[in-house]
Amino acid sequence: MPVRTVRAQPSILAAIALGGALGTPARYGVAQLVHDGAGSFPWATWWINVSGSLVLGIVLALVLERFPPTRYLRPFVATGFLGSYTTYSTFAVETDLLVKNGHVAVAVAYAVASLLAGFVAVWAGIWMARAVPLPRRGGT
Numbered sequence: 001m002p003v004r005t006v007r008a009q010p011s012i013l014a015a016i017a018l019g020g021a022l023g024t025p026a027r028y029g030v031a032q033l034v035h036d037g038a039g040s041f042p043w044a045t046w047w048i049n050v051s052g053s054l055v056l057g058i059v060l061a062l063v064l065e066r067f068p069p070t071r072y073l074r075p076f077v078a079t080g081f082l083g084s085y086t087t088y089s090t091f092a093v094e095t096d097l098l099v100k101n102g103h104v105a106v107a108v109a110y111a112v113a114s115l116l117a118g119f120v121a122v123w124a125g126i127w128m129a130r131a132v133p134l135p136r137r138g139g140t
Helices: 010-033 043-066 073-085 088-100 104-131
Strands: none
Touching: 010 043, 010 073, 043 073, 043 088, 043 104, 088 104
16 A cells, blocks of 8 residues: 655645744743843743743634634644744753753752643643633534
8 A cells, every 4th residue: 555645735834934933033032031140040941931831722722622723823823933932952951051060959940840830831821712702613
């Protein structure tokens, strides 16, 4: 049986790219507002990732449960914008540098706080979106 290859459609890739082009400067802007000292808790990245988790929960709950199906909104926001706004790589590098520079307690606190706050933020975003008095998909 032949293997069927699924290729990304150019219009969806364009939606992702546009979202990414907007998410990256948003992350940079937040990072400029929140300053961290060497060896201290990386608040800028923490706030970026937690706020991105909150928005992801809101958007996905609204898109999947409330709004009519769309081909572009989820790739634009969830994959493009939030994918470039949030940053696992910076989180990993900052944690590694904290450990390498002898700030193990700060690194562990950062890692644990990031994971817990991220999960709580997604849950809170889903809860907030479900609390909005909009009709559910399908008119129910």
